[in-house]
Amino acid sequence: MSTEPLSAALPGPGEPADAPPPRPPRARFDALPLLLVPGLALAALPLIGSGSSWLTLTVAGLAMGMIVFIVASGLTLVFGLMDVLNFGHGVFIAFGAFVATSVLGAMTGYTESPSMALNLVAVFSAMVAAMALASAIGLAFERVLVRPVYGQHLKQILITMGGMIIGEELIKVVWGPLQIPLPLPEGLRGSWLIGEGASAAAVEKYRVVAVVIGLVVLGAMLWTLNRTKLGLLIRAGVQDREMVESLGYRIRRLFVGVFVAGSALAGLGGVLWGLYQQNVTPQIGTQVNVLIFIVIIIGGLGSTVGCLVGALLVGLLANYTGFLAPKLALFSNIALMAVVLLWRPQGLYPVANR
Numbered sequence: 196m197s198t199e200p201l202s203a204a205l206p207g208p209g210e211p212a213d214a215p216p217p218r219p220p221r222a223r224f225d226a227l228p229l230l231l232v233p234g235l236a237l238a239a240l241p242l243i244g245s246g247s248s249w250l251t252l253t254v255a256g257l258a259m260g261m262i263v264f265i266v267a268s269g270l271t272l273v274f275g276l277m278d279v280l281n282f283g284h285g286v287f288i289a290f291g292a293f294v295a296t297s298v299l300g301a302m303t304g305y306t307e308s309p310s311m312a313l314n315l316v317a318v319f320s321a322m323v324a325a326m327a328l329a330s331a332i333g334l335a336f337e338r339v340l341v342r343p344v345y346g347q348h349l350k351q352i353l354i355t356m357g358g359m360i361i362g363e364e365l366i367k368v369v370w371g372p373l374q375i376p377l378p379l380p381e382g383l384r385g386s387w388l389i390g391e392g393a394s395a396a397a398v399e400k401y402r403v404v405a406v407v408i409g410l411v412v413l414g415a416m417l418w419t420l421n422r423t424k425l426g427l428l429i430r431a432g433v434q435d436r437e438m439v440e441s442l443g444y445r446i447r448r449l450f451v452g453v454f455v456a457g458s459a460l461a462g463l464g465g466v467l468w469g470l471y472q473q474n475v476t477p478q479i480g481t482q483v484n485v486l487i488f489i490v491i492i493i494g495g496l497g498s499t500v501g502c503l504v505g506a507l508l509v510g511l512l513a514n515y516t517g518f519l520a521p522k523l524a525l526f527s528n529i530a531l532m533a534v535v536l537l538w539r540p541q542g543l544y545p546v547a548n549r
Contacts, residue, residue, distance in 0.1 A: 275497025333458025
């Protein structure tokens with residue numbers, strides 16, 4: 196039953212009796228956290244000194260941030276919409292990266308061509324294969340491991356960590372326990388020069404491609420969740436599952452779809468991260484998991500926009516710190532998380548009722 200007072204539903208003086216009720220005011224979007232990204236970039240400029248070096252580091256940081264966002268966005272979806280703490284998210288990343296080694300290894304005619312178009316065909320083929328395999332594994336993961344422990348966070352943590360360990364061992368069985376190189380295709384190597392002479396800034400081709408892919412993923416996620424009937428049903432199911440089910444919609448299937456989509460995004464991120472590192476190991480998912488959780492904690496535990504801002508801040512700070520003080524680079528992300536949580540204990544964009 197509505198808690199709104201009866202007087203609020205009655206027409207006011209001078210208003211027709213059949214006048215529609217006034218619309219509730221829209222919540223204003225908090226743009227302050229978004230300003231942290233350009234603020235950090237501008238603050239680093241005088242410390243770096245050289246404009247060309249600053250531009251190179253900034254593009255590299257944005258590219259790293261967008262890759263981390265893609266990797267973390269799947270877990271953000273699963274936790275934000277399903278309230279599932281999936282500590283096995285890294286296994287989808289690892290499978291995606293290893294699938295890329297097999298697909299790109301089988302398409303050497305495309306990867307060794309100087310044509311960027313052919314290179315992109317090979318990369319996108321690896322992405323599609325990685326997302327397909329990660330989706331299938333995610334479906335099995337949800338049915339076997341996650342479904343029995345919905346609503347039980349401690350059990351979710353323990354059982355999904357066990358699932359990740361099993362996944363890593365399966366990777367060793369299929370691809371072996373050793374590190375496998377994953378070089379960039381020929382046309383994506385090297386840099387574009389911006390400017391002339393000694394002051395020219397080098398912008399790596401692959402990092403630009405990573406930024407574009409990240410923007411496409413961000414746009415697709417926001418459009419699906421905010422502009423489509425599917426997104427409306429998912430968000431409504433999060434708020435009042437019983438009501439949506441009473442209207443005839445199967446929320447369980449929608450939530451399984453969310454989990455599979457999150458797994459597919461992790462597989463896509465695994466391809467991009469493997470190409471970023473140019474090598475993969477069975478432990479690649481475990482290594483990235485720590486970074487993912489830092490990002491989603493900074494972002495607000497379930498917020499897509501918060502995940503984006505957190506990932507960009509992590510990417511920029513890691514590159515700036517690595518240039519200015521390499522010994523502190525490993526601790527920069529932890530320090531960033533601590534500063535953000537001291538300012539906003541629930542993260543940059545906390546999800547309501549979380």
